[in-house]
Amino acid sequence: MQKIYLDNAATTPLAPEVKQAMIEAMDSFGNPSSTHSFGRQSRILVERSRKLIAKELHCEPGEVFFTSGGTEADNLAILSSVRDLGVKRIISLPTEHHAVLHTIEHARDQYGIEVILLAVDERGDFSFEELESHLSSASVPTLVSIMQGNNEIGNTFDMMRIGTLCREHRALYHSDTVQYIGHFPLDLSTLPVDFITCSAHKFNGPKGTGFLYARGGVKIHPQIFGGGQERNMRSGTENIIGIAGLGAAFQLVTSDWGEEKSRLNMLKQKLIAGIRAVRPDVLINGKSDSPEESLYTVTSIGLPMEKGAKSMTLFQFDMKGIAISGGSACNSGAQNGSHVIEALRPDLPTDNLRISMGRYTVESDVDAFLQVFEEVMG
Incomplete structure (x- = not known):
């Protein structure tokens, strides 16, 4: 795999x-x-x-x-x-x-x-x-x-x-x-x-x-x-x-700032468009969909869920070979609720995914994610 x-x-x-x-x-x-x-x-x-x-x-x-x-x-x-x-x-x-x-x-x-x-x-x-x-x-x-x-x-x-x-x-x-x-x-x-x-x-x-x-x-x-x-x-x-x-x-x-920004911005827009095609009810966390007001490396999404429900989404993605997170990775591995998302939407429980790209992310990685996203969340 x-x-x-x-x-x-x-x-x-x-x-x-x-x-x-x-x-x-x-x-x-x-x-x-x-x-x-x-x-x-x-x-x-x-x-x-x-x-x-x-x-x-x-x-x-x-x-x-x-x-x-x-x-x-x-x-x-x-x-x-x-x-x-x-x-x-x-x-x-x-x-x-x-x-x-x-x-x-x-x-x-x-x-x-x-x-x-x-x-x-x-x-x-x-x-x-x-x-x-x-x-x-x-x-x-x-x-x-x-x-x-x-x-x-x-x-x-x-x-x-x-x-x-x-x-x-x-x-x-x-x-x-x-x-x-x-x-x-x-x-x-x-x-x-x-x-x-x-x-x-x-x-x-x-x-x-x-x-x-x-x-x-x-x-x-x-x-x-x-x-x-x-x-x-x-x-x-x-x-x-x-x-x-x-x-x-x-x-x-610092040798290729402009090139990387342009390349990853294109991948990010493809990622967001693909996610929305599968789940039109998706919520964009923060300003992830605004190229001028967000990091081109980070896309954060939320899908409505029942209050108190437990999500297995990250586990499902991991089992299919896709490494993503539900938010910050600085909590000793604990999958606790995000204080950031809570500040944005205190009354709307969501299943949150953070997809973050970098220097070695290529278009086929985005394609693979979108395929698994449709299998898991479609």
Whole structure:
């Protein structure tokens, strides 16, 4: 049985070019903090990746801090804003990744900050007027945390507009860009954003490696203490192999951004049209069907079901060789209801499927999915 992988929002296959870069990095065993030639060789690999990333993002290398991934980077940005920058209030969305929502909840419980979750409509949109109203009434330092690319429904937002509002009202702006970065260009020399986060395994890099961008001038302190690595921002000997893989993955994806966007957008439109042909009652979760307002990698659908009914759909697809998900894959494998879909449609139970494509998705994969979709859901 042929197996088709359509769960790239959970993780992506390691690119051969990235694997090769990591294999070569294994020979650089020296500690990058050492001053001898072995250490300097490892340091070169770390700084080469940092400079490459900074060049593509149009920021300074000193603004890029390597982490274990997006979750750590989100935690560092949010908690440091509260502890070090005096933030007393955080404005966010109920559809954020748990790496953000649970960190905000911890900050509320630990530090007593105020938390405001903006209302979202059935498409996952929030009101800029509501955001501006909260910002204009702010009497305390505020952080706005709104993700740029929802991992479950694919929604994207206007970063320039959000950032401009934050600047006008002297609020900090953090964006979880884990699903966005590596698929769309970002120019941090013009975007008014203070923190963004990255995880390499979302764009054909290794798991366990990512980074935090912290705008120069924003002085935050580490969460992990020890030897003072990453310019005293994250202690612990650097993950040389992972960082080399992250740099190689970044170089790979930035070489053909436009081509991949066009190619996968075409496949996505074919996918949605095929799904609707089989099930006209399908609901599009969020803005998956809007090319200008969603990730071209993610399609999320919902099919009405009886309240309290248990779905076997994912199991049926898996048995037929199709790997998809029902939402986020970051819940220890548990198939619990999605807090994102619940925020959009609290009173309408649906059987939800997330089909997410990537660099190695081809048209025959979409055809295979649609064939199985008709068998299972037709």
